[in-house]
């Protein structure tokens with residue numbers, strides 16, 4: 752199995768380290784040809800406006816969209832979630848629009864740069880998931896095909912639509928690998944016992 756990690760900007764190394772800790776090979780993606788042969792793509796946290804612009808400058812936008820529409824699983828975290836969204840509240844910035852969700856950026860208020868909470872994520876089991884939020888977005892609304900996997904208070908912070916998963920926080924910054932494993936199962940990796 753080979754997972755691509757979009758490496759234009761942001762927290763891509765941490766995702767690669769997490770994949771390595773699970774024994775999964777990864778490849779930094781900066782050019783369209785680096786998408787060839789990957790079983791799934793992670794879009795990391797960072798700055799979604801910058802990443803969207805770089806996706807266009809590096810001619811990655813359409814190849815990623817096409818591969819995703821043809822079946823490639825995609826996992827977007829934080830800025831990656833914003834890029835997956837169909838609608839971004841109050842913004843026309845470039846996005847892949849693969850998930851039928853509306854997100855609000857920097858939605859926890861400017862004073863709150865970052866915080867950590869324990870989230871209940873039933874699909875990952877009983878043990879709560881430690882989640883690190885950094886200038887995080889949240890999901891304001893979801894279409895009928897979207898499964899809500901976790902909320903923080905009344906805000907949706909983790910959702911899945913078929914082979915696409917988006918979360919508002921940074922799962923690569925903790926040592927809990929369950930969310931990455933859920934994504935890898937989506938990419939075809941057999942569940943470890």
Ligand SMILES: NC(=O)CC[C@H](N)C(=O)O
Pocket residue numbers: 795796797798799800828829830831833856857885886887888
């Ligand atoms: N940690 C992050 O990825 C922050 C996302 C950033 N606030 C954005 O709007 O793109």
